Amino acid sequence: MKISTFDLNLFVILNAIYTEGSLTKAAEVVGITQPAVSNALSRLREKFNDDLFVRTGSGMVPTQKTENIINDIQSALALMQQSVNEPDTFDAENTTRTFKLSLGDISEGRVLPYIMKEIDQNAKNISVGSYAYKRSDQVHALATHNLDFVVDPVIPASDEINSYKVFEDDFVVIHREDHPLSKIENPTIDDILSQGHLHVSSRKRGLHLIDVELDKIGYRRNVALRCQHFLIAPTIVKSTDLVLFATRSFAKAHNLPFVEIPAEIPSMEYFLIWHKSDEGDGGHIWMKDLIIKAFIAAKK
DSSP states (O other): OOGGGSOTHHHHHHHHHHHHSSHHHHHHHHTSOHHHHHHHHHHHHHHHTSOOEEEETTEEEEOHHHHHHHHHHHHHHHHHHHHHOOGGGOOTTTOOEEEEEEOOHHHHHHHHHHHHHHHHHHOTTEEEEEEOOOHHHHHHHHHTTSOSEEEESSOOSOTTEEEEEEEEEOEEEEOOTTOGGGGSSSOOHHHHHTSEEEEEOSSSSOOOHHHHHHHHTTOOOEEEEEESOTTSHHHHHHHSSOEEEEEHHHHHHTTOOEEOOSSOOOOEEEEEEEEGGGTTOHHHHHHHHHHHHHHHHHHO
């Protein structure tokens, strides 16, 4: 098969069907009608002499032929996208664009005030959306431009994405003013774990990094309250005897006293994550730089 006889737009549609698992959703992503996608799939099947996708109750399932070629197609599309992006043409002051981010509530507190101040002053036509995405859905959302960036402690295991560490901070134990812990000169790990603990997690179950590390050395926290968001945590800590494992910068940002942890606990890391196909896009570069600066400011 000669590439000169092949409509390269068909590769775009093939990838959309693969990532979406549906002709209708693929049509929405590509911006054409569903019959046009069906027609494109028929042409692809003829070119490759293979069904390429089989319709099932759970969607369009790729054949082995599709699985064999999809990585090369995605890499080629990403390279072509990078080649046609024009970074120098992005004008933040006059461009109308919406950037879609996936941030946890604590990252929202670090990022959104900083970037919105910049946008309000210098890029009033730009808007931002912050959304919650499960980790299992992040790569797909980035690939289909439902997201521009993800900030998360875990980098997805995918060849489609790039990442950059934007934040690292050590853990401390936060408490209220005049807490019994503050009266101990050098509190031990037993002193800390004898307290009632506040645990913040949006998941229904599962261990925090802190719990995993404590378990390695034979310790366990007494969790008195498990809540979903860090937004409420400072209020609870200030008004109760509960203590909270959180980053040093979080304690300082909320003017909360804390004690050091007398144990080896890995620091908290956050990574900025994006799809490789966005490399070279001027607006993407601009927002990425803004998010990185926001995290730098959060550490000061």
